[in-house]
Amino acid sequence: MVGGTLRDIRAEIRSLSCPSGDYVVVCGRTGVEPGAVLGQQFPDRHAAGEAAELVSEYRSVLRRYDPGVPYYDPLVHELSERPMQPLATEPEDNHTRYRAFCHDVSGSLFEALAETGHRVVETAVMETYLTLAEVVEDHDDFCLTLLWSMMSELDVRLSPSEQNTIVETAAELFSPTTTPNPVGSTLRTLEAVAFIDGYSLRPICDPESGCSDGHTPKNAIRTWELTFGDYALAERTGRIPTLPIAVDLLRRTPERAVRFIDGEALSDGRWRVRLQTIPDGESRGLVSVEAVENRWLNDS
Known part of the structure; x- marks a missing residue:
């Protein structure tokens, strides 16, 4: 299942990280940390390089269901250096950020479903999404369709308490900070x-x-x-x-x-x-x- 695969990739990333490392992984185009490594630091350039490859793998899993998942171009950045300067903003960057946000949220929720054992709900989300995707005319809307499918199935299949657990688990994946x-x-x-x-x-x-x-x-x-x-x-x-x-x-x-x-x-x-x-x-x-x-x- 997609959630289990994403969860395993994130676990590999975390196994490479450390509490106070000298390196992070950022998107070369935007200069920000991709969702899968948000808040993670790495002890050396080699570990950060492996994490960067795993970020690409994480996005590839989501891209199986939506070819519009943005490519992050993950790069290793040393914290002692000046902040990463992103490349010049292109006209389509607004929509790229929009799709990236949708997929970061959806990916975290798939991971949360896998982590909490709700495989039936995860399957239902994918079935709803694949059904709706057949009639979506604009492929740029696939990302929103996936997020809507997630919302719909969580709403009808889980109790309020179970919904809380899923959403709170998903939020914890983004290294919560007050x-x-x-x-x-x-x-x-x-x-x-x-x-x-x-x-x-x-x-x-x-x-x-x-x-x-x-x-x-x-x-x-x-x-x-x-x-x-x-x-x-x-x-x-x-x-x-x-x-x-x-x-x-x-x-x-x-x-x-x-x-x-x-x-x-x-x-x-x-x-x-x-x-x-x-x-x-x-x-x-x-x-x-x-x-x-x-x-x-x-x-x-």
Whole structure:
């Protein structure tokens, strides 16, 4: 199965890494670390070179199902040197980042399914994807179709608790690191990879969580209202997929749970989502969340 293969490749990469090495693997075109080696450091150039080859192998596995998986051109970079300077940005780079984001998230979720023993769900995801891929006219949409298939099968086949385990396991593969303003960082990432077009972020002061005069204590529940446009995975059918947002956000808040409260369709293809980050308790709504019924919900 694809998940087991990806998991084994990542395990090989981690076996080559060390806590504080002198080398990393980056994409020669963008200067950033590919998802399979994100946060990993290596003791010497040889180990990093082997990891770079494994990154290419990881992408090749995904490319069996979507020939549009971007080629990363992974290179070894010594940390003591100046930051890697990416090659000049080309017009198609925005779409390349978009596809890379889709496949990084999908790949991590396949690994999580394999790690947690949900092979039946993994098989269902691939069957749904292969069925839909036959009618997808634009091959550039294969990556989004794969991610949608993952979201759909997780939603109908797993309990909320099982969904949490899968999404949290996937997020852990990206070397989680606490990030200042994690919700804002996630929205910036989604915009940078063209998964959304424009956004706003508003903290909501909830007195029940200890918020007073607009200030929320560090260890209190934090509530946010997100508004964004042209969400790539949007469905106006009663629920809004939260899966890619959840994976990215959880890796930035490893010490807190994330709860998606609800979503709402707005005019002009925009969406509003409310979520909370909490210091204790279980996450909720990590795959999809109910959308409020209104006149824009079923607009095409």
